[in-house]
Amino acid sequence: MYMQPQQYPPRGYEMHPHHNPHPPPPMPHPSMMQHHQYQQQQQVMTRPPIPESIPPSSQSQEVSGNQCDFCLGDEYENKKTHKSEELITCKDCSRSAHPTCLNFNPNMLLSVKKYNWQCMECKTCSICGNSENDSQLLFCDDCDRGYHFYCLQPPLSKAPEGDWRCKLCVTQFGELQEN
Numbered sequence: 001m002y003m004q005p006q007q008y009p010p011r012g013y014e015m016h017p018h019h020n021p022h023p024p025p026p027m028p029h030p031s032m033m034q035h036h037q038y039q040q041q042q043q044v045m046t047r048p049p050i051p052e053s054i055p056p057s058s059q060s061q062e063v064s065g066n067q068c069d070f071c072l073g074d075e076y077e078n079k080k081t082h083k084s085e086e087l088i089t090c091k092d093c094s095r096s097a098h099p100t101c102l103n104f105n106p107n108m109l110l111s112v113k114k115y116n117w118q119c120m121e122c123k124t125c126s127i128c129g130n131s132e133n134d135s136q137l138l139f140c141d142d143c144d145r146g147y148h149f150y151c152l153q154p155p156l157s158k159a160p161e162g163d164w165r166c167k168l169c170v171t172q173f174g175e176l177q178e179n
């Protein structure tokens with residue numbers, strides 16, 4: 001009898017998160033870089049290359065936009081799950097977060113990629129576009145959009161118990177199942 005040896009594909013190799021907290025910026029004078037095209041001497045970075053062509057020096061302390069506001073990880077590593085995870089970014093303040101750090105469900109994950117998501121602090125009503133009376137702002141459990149109770153048709157007088165699904169999401173995912 002012939003037993004074939006188990007083959008292990010070299011998977012997970014590139015997933016290994018290197019610890020590289022804050023690489024110091026290689027050049028103290030950013031003004032010099034505009035003149036001088038940044039020399040490609042920093043090719044051997046400990047991270048995988050970033051798709052957009054951002055020179056490594058420009059992301060020293062400027063972390064907004066590519067760091068999760070909650071776990072302080074990035075798209076390569078969610079510090080809570082220790083997995084790579086796409087970040088979503090608020091259209092107003094440009095702060096980013098991992099969907100799992102925001103406790104998003106799978107429907108929300110789908111939905112937030114289809115519109116200009118706003119974080120909790122920037123959230124406005126999807127109907128009137130206003131952020132006032134945020135105590136009366138209701139959030140859809142499937143897309144995270146905000147709605148004033150009084151802007152809804154028909155208006156609500158108080159927060160519904162349990163999950164609530166906005167009209168857009170009813171169209172997308174169907175009526176919420178009673179449990």
Ligand SMILES: [Zn+2]
Pocket residue numbers: 068069070071072073078079080097098101
């Ligand atoms: Zn996170």
Ligand SMILES: [Zn+2]
Pocket residue numbers: 090091092093094095118119120121122123
């Ligand atoms: Zn925001």
Ligand SMILES: [Zn+2]
Pocket residue numbers: 125126127128129130147148151
């Ligand atoms: Zn409103």
Ligand SMILES: [Zn+2]
Pocket residue numbers: 140141142143144145165166167168169170
């Ligand atoms: Zn919704």
